[in-house]
Amino acid sequence: MSIEVSQVHGAVQTLTQSSDTLFLLLGAIMVFLMHAGFAFLEVGTVRHKNQVNALVKILADFGISSLAYFFIGYTVAYGANFFSDAETLSQGNGYELVKFFFLLTFAAAIPAIVSGGIAERARFYPILVATFFTVGLVYPLFEGIIWNGNFGVQAWFESSFGVGFHDFAGSVVVHGVGGWIALVAVIFLGMRNGRVRAGKHTNFAPSNIPFLALGAWILSVGWFGFNVMSAQTLEGISGLVAMNSLMAMAGGIVASMIAGRNDPGFIHNGPLAGLVAICAGSDLMHPIGALITGAIAGTLFVYLFTYLQNKTRIDDVLGVWPLHGICGAWGGIAAGIFGQSALGGLGGVSLTVQILGTLLGISIAVLGGLVVYGAINAVSGLRLSQEDEFNGADLSIHRISSTNED
Structure with missing residues (x-):
C-alpha cells in the first residue's frame, strides 16, 4: 500500500512540476x-528613415x-x-x-525601453555594448536586491518596518529602472537635429499610427503574461492580478484620452502607462484602487511627455522616461497606498518602505546609467554624425530603407 501511495505521490509531483514548467513557459513566450510590441511602437513613432x-x-538588443x-x-x-551538464540542468x-x-x-525589456528614448540619433554598436552592461550588471543588481534578498536590504526593511519592499511584477524593478537608465542615455545623446528652430521646439509627427497602435496592442495583451504569470506557479496564480491589470489599463486609456484630447499617440500609450503602474501592487489592490492607479499614470504620462517635448531639451522620442520611469515609480508608491487594507487592499505593505525602495531603484539606475x-x-561616442542622422539610421547603419522607392 505504501508503495502505491509513493507512486501516486511521485506522479502528482511530476504532473505539478510539468504543469508549472508549461505555465511559466507560456508566460515567457x-x-x-x-x-515585438516595443519594436512596432517605436517603428510607428519614429520618422520613416529610422x-x-x-x-x-530591438531584436539585436534581445540577442x-x-x-x-x-x-x-x-x-x-x-x-x-548554467555551467553544469545538460542532465543536471534539465532536472524537475x-x-x-x-x-x-x-x-x-524581463531583463531584455531594459534596452527595449531605452531604445525608444534614444531613437533616431544613436550609433548601433556602442548602444549594444551599453545593453550588455546594463543587462549584465546594472539591472540584475537591483533585481537581486528586491527579488532575491541580496545584500540584506529586504531583511533590513523587514526588521525596521515589519515588511519588505513589494514589487510583484516589476513596476520599479523593471520599468522604473529601465526608464531612469533611459533618461541618462537620452541626456547624453542630446536633442535630435531640427527639433529646435528659431528658438522654438518642433515636434516630429509619428510616421505610422497603425504600426504604433499594433505595438500598443501587442504590449497590452502580452502584459497579462507579464503580470499574471509573475506568480511563476499554477498554485500561485491569482485572478485578482488579472482583474487589477485590466482595470489599471482601462484607467490609463480613459485618462490619456481626456488629458491628451483624443490624440491617438497618447491614447495608445495610456494603457501602457496604467499597466506599468499596476505591476507592483497588482496582487494586493482592490480593482478600484487599480483603476485609480492606472488613471493617475495615464495623466502623468500625457502631461510630462508634453512638458518634456515642448519646454525642455530632453528629447525622449517615445516618452519612455515618463511612461516607464515616472509611472513605474508611481506604481511602486501606489502599491504602498492602495495595497493598504484600509483602502480595500490585502495589506502587508508599508508606504515608507515603498518610497525608500523606489528611491533605491532610481538611484541604482541613474548611477549605473551614468557609469555605462x-x-x-x-x-x-554614442551619437551618429550630423550627416548620418540627416540621412537616417536606416541608410547610415543598415544600408537599406523601410520602403522600396523604385
Whole structure:
C-alpha cells in the first residue's frame, strides 16, 4: 500500500512540476512577444528613415541581453549559473531553465525601453555594448536586491518596518529602472537635429499610427503574461492580478484620452502607462484602487511627455522616461497606498518602505546609467554624425530603407 501511495505521490509531483514548467513557459513566450510590441511602437513613432533601425535594434538588443544575462546577469541576481551538464540542468522538467527564460524576457525589456528614448540619433554598436552592461550588471543588481534578498536590504526593511519592499511584477524593478537608465542615455545623446528652430521646439509627427497602435496592442495583451504569470506557479496564480491589470489599463486609456484630447499617440500609450503602474501592487489592490492607479499614470504620462517635448531639451522620442520611469515609480508608491487594507487592499505593505525602495531603484539606475553610458560616450561616442542622422539610421547603419522607392 505504501508503495502505491509513493507512486501516486511521485506522479502528482511530476504532473505539478510539468504543469508549472508549461505555465511559466507560456508566460515567457507572452513576454517575449511583447518585444515585438516595443519594436512596432517605436517603428510607428519614429520618422520613416529610422524604421528599419527601430526593428533591428530591438531584436539585436534581445540577442545581446540573452548572452549578458546568461553568462553574468542571472548569477549577479540569483547566484545561479548554467555551467553544469545538460542532465543536471534539465532536472524537475527543466523548470529552472524556463524560469531563466521568463526572467530574461524581463531583463531584455531594459534596452527595449531605452531604445525608444534614444531613437533616431544613436550609433548601433556602442548602444549594444551599453545593453550588455546594463543587462549584465546594472539591472540584475537591483533585481537581486528586491527579488532575491541580496545584500540584506529586504531583511533590513523587514526588521525596521515589519515588511519588505513589494514589487510583484516589476513596476520599479523593471520599468522604473529601465526608464531612469533611459533618461541618462537620452541626456547624453542630446536633442535630435531640427527639433529646435528659431528658438522654438518642433515636434516630429509619428510616421505610422497603425504600426504604433499594433505595438500598443501587442504590449497590452502580452502584459497579462507579464503580470499574471509573475506568480511563476499554477498554485500561485491569482485572478485578482488579472482583474487589477485590466482595470489599471482601462484607467490609463480613459485618462490619456481626456488629458491628451483624443490624440491617438497618447491614447495608445495610456494603457501602457496604467499597466506599468499596476505591476507592483497588482496582487494586493482592490480593482478600484487599480483603476485609480492606472488613471493617475495615464495623466502623468500625457502631461510630462508634453512638458518634456515642448519646454525642455530632453528629447525622449517615445516618452519612455515618463511612461516607464515616472509611472513605474508611481506604481511602486501606489502599491504602498492602495495595497493598504484600509483602502480595500490585502495589506502587508508599508508606504515608507515603498518610497525608500523606489528611491533605491532610481538611484541604482541613474548611477549605473551614468557609469555605462558615460564611459561609452567618452571612449567611442554614442551619437551618429550630423550627416548620418540627416540621412537616417536606416541608410547610415543598415544600408537599406523601410520602403522600396523604385
